[in-house]
Amino acid sequence: MSTHDNSHELEARDGHAVLDRFEDPGHPEHHPRLGDLDPKANKKAERQVLFLFGISVLGTIGFVVAYFALPPGEDAESMRASNFALGAALAFALLGIGTGAIHWAKALMNDHEKSEERHLQASDAETREAAVQALKDGADDSGISRRGALKGAVVTAVALFPLTIALPLVGNIGEDWNVGKLKHTLWKKGTKLARDPSGRPIKASDVTIGSVFHVIPETLEDAEHPLDEKAKAVVLLVRLDPRDIKSEQGEGWSYDGIVAFSKICTHVGCPVALYEQQTHHLLCPCHQSTFDVSDGARVVFGPAKRPLPQLPITVDDEGYLIAQSDFHEPVGPSFWEREK
Amino acid sequence: MKALAARRHDRRAPIVLLLLALLLTGGLYAVLAPTSADAAPAAASADDVKTGEKLFQANCATCHGPSAAGTESAPSLIGVGAAAVDFQVGTGRMPMQMNGPQAPAKPVQFDQEQINQLAAYVASLGAGPAIPTADQVDPAKGDSANGMALFRTNCAMCHNAVGAGGALSRGKFAPSLWDTTPTHLYEAMLTGPQSMPVFSDTNLDPTEKRDIIAFIDQQGNASPGGLDLGALGPVSEGLWAWVIGMGLLIGAAVWIGAKSS
Numbered sequence: 001m002s003t004h005d006n007s008h009e010l011e012a013r014d015g016h017a018v019l020d021r022f023e024d025p026g027h028p029e030h031h032p033r034l035g036d037l038d039p040k041a042n043k044k045a046e047r048q049v050l051f052l053f054g055i056s057v058l059g060t061i062g063f064v065v066a067y068f069a070l071p072p073g074e075d076a077e078s079m080r081a082s083n084f085a086l087g088a089a090l091a092f093a094l095l096g097i098g099t100g101a102i103h104w105a106k107a108l109m110n111d112h113e114k115s116e117e118r119h120l121q122a123s124d125a126e127t128r129e130a131a132v133q134a135l136k137d138g139a140d141d142s143g144i145s146r147r148g149a150l151k152g153a154v155v156t157a158v159a160l161f162p163l164t165i166a167l168p169l170v171g172n173i174g175e176d177w178n179v180g181k182l183k184h185t186l187w188k189k190g191t192k193l194a195r196d197p198s199g200r201p202i203k204a205s206d207v208t209i210g211s212v213f214h215v216i217p218e219t220l221e222d223a224e225h226p227l228d229e230k231a232k233a234v235v236l237l238v239r240l241d242p243r244d245i246k247s248e249q250g251e252g253w254s255y256d257g258i259v260a261f262s263k264i265c266t267h268v269g270c271p272v273a274l275y276e277q278q279t280h281h282l283l284c285p286c287h288q289s290t291f292d293v294s295d296g297a298r299v300v301f302g303p304a305k306r307p308l309p310q311l312p313i314t315v316d317d318e319g320y321l322i323a324q325s326d327f328h329e330p331v332g333p334s335f336w337e338r339e340k
Numbered sequence: 341m342k343a344l345a346a347r348r349h350d351r352r353a354p355i356v357l358l359l360l361a362l363l364l365t366g367g368l369y370a371v372l373a374p375t376s377a378d379a380a381p382a383a384a385s386a387d388d389v390k391t392g393e394k395l396f397q398a399n400c401a402t403c404h405g406p407s408a409a410g411t412e413s414a415p416s417l418i419g420v421g422a423a424a425v426d427f428q429v430g431t432g433r434m435p436m437q438m439n440g441p442q443a444p445a446k447p448v449q450f451d452q453e454q455i456n457q458l459a460a461y462v463a464s465l466g467a468g469p470a471i472p473t474a475d476q477v478d479p480a481k482g483d484s485a486n487g488m489a490l491f492r493t494n495c496a497m498c499h500n501a502v503g504a505g506g507a508l509s510r511g512k513f514a515p516s517l518w519d520t521t522p523t524h525l526y527e528a529m530l531t532g533p534q535s536m537p538v539f540s541d542t543n544l545d546p547t548e549k550r551d552i553i554a555f556i557d558q559q560g561n562a563s564p565g566g567l568d569l570g571a572l573g574p575v576s577e578g579l580w581a582w583v584i585g586m587g588l589l590i591g592a593a594v595w596i597g598a599k600s601s
Contacts, residue, residue: 033600033601034601035600045600055354058354059354062354062355062358072564076558076561076563076564077365077561079564080365080563080564080565080566081362081365083564083565083566084361084365084566085358087566088354088357088358088361089354092354102595102596106599106600107600111599111600195543196493197489197490197493198548203542205542206540206542206543207542207543208538208540208542208543209538210532210537210538211532211537211538211539211540211543212494212537212538212539212543213543214493214494238537271497273497273498274497274498274508274514275537276508276509276512276535277532277534277535277536277537277538278534278535279509279535281509283508283509285497285506288509290509301509
């Protein structure tokens, strides 16, 4: 610990003046604080610190009181009251200690600036030479430059080892590399369209104009992994006035104004389900891709590049809506092998 | 003595704040808590239809046409039913004040009796959905767990996971459902006002509608975690964390580094 005579020391060590260095301007002039001059101000600062620690004590007491007085009950209201009281008390308890300690250090402790000399970071020349020599001795002793086979072996072993880390990491990315699964859904010829989540099948007469049905295949619950299948097979069903339909993706794919489209966005796969009845626009909540349901789910806005695949539907003898087939293209976002 | 007074004042601050917060929470609950369901309107008499027609001619015919068959600027009301009128007029959406992307809810222009008369008139023009009974919309009788599953599938994408509302395209929006009465919720599902699709009884049957009402009834009153910041998700929470949270941290760092005067 010294005051500011660093430049002088540097000069002395090297034996000549160091001209390309800045002069150390030293510390700014020390201004005493109000509390250093006026005992009343000092007392006041002390009271302030006392007050801050007092807040902490009150906060802790408040926490204990709130813990017993406001237990969280069954309803959200009491949980909220309990969480709020505990949180506020905890905040006061901790903030009191922190601000008190800092205020104490700033206002009451010695505030004279001090500087500490740094050591030179580099070791002296002798130590550095010794270290290099030790490494050289080791290399010579191992004979790595002479023993080519050993050198190859150690390089191979070290190079191969990271496989034990990389293989599980890569292998666990997907449990299943069969991308063919992305090309098919649970929909088959004759699969009934059912309501999500109840699973009740839908009759064509149930679907009034302007209605939206969120649809799953009726066979979903029998599937081996219903949630995996649901993620691909969900469909949005809308009934339009047949006169409003401008185009469809396939001839005869709708039934009496009822059209069914995949609910998985072709951009990055969010569920597209914000249907505006008056404009027939279907909006994706993630990136605002907008599809025109009356025009074969054409993209009218946003980052999606392809229309939502249409599910060809018809009715069976009892009037229930059924699928004519699976989707004619993979649902959801693009992937490398999509076109193959 | 002055310093002592200041200390005493300050020491009470946390307790006063706590009391105020509790009062505020309680007050909010009292305001937001659902009112009891409207009494089912009495059966419409021929008198009501007549008075309703007069009200219609005076207030609605300009846009919807003298025979309610619709014009270029407004849809036909034949067959929309009493439920549509009770919803549109009962929430102040109709009569519309000005053209825009959406007719917003605003102060109601008619009393309930006049609304019932208007509804009776429109219902007399063609069969349509009726105003639900108090029993059909009673949140206490619904199964809110099933309501949540239905809400998540059918409603949450527009109205937000807890019914706080959200944006649609071109200035349209799905409103918050927290202040909507159970009757109006039921009527909105039944009739599909404006951008909203229709959820007829063959889609969501009356029991399921009541389940959804029961779920909505539990939202918006209180959030167990404290401030819900509008329940809008990452936008308001992010704003809070970045502006207020980081601001406080920066302020604390500056205070710690500053010299005491």
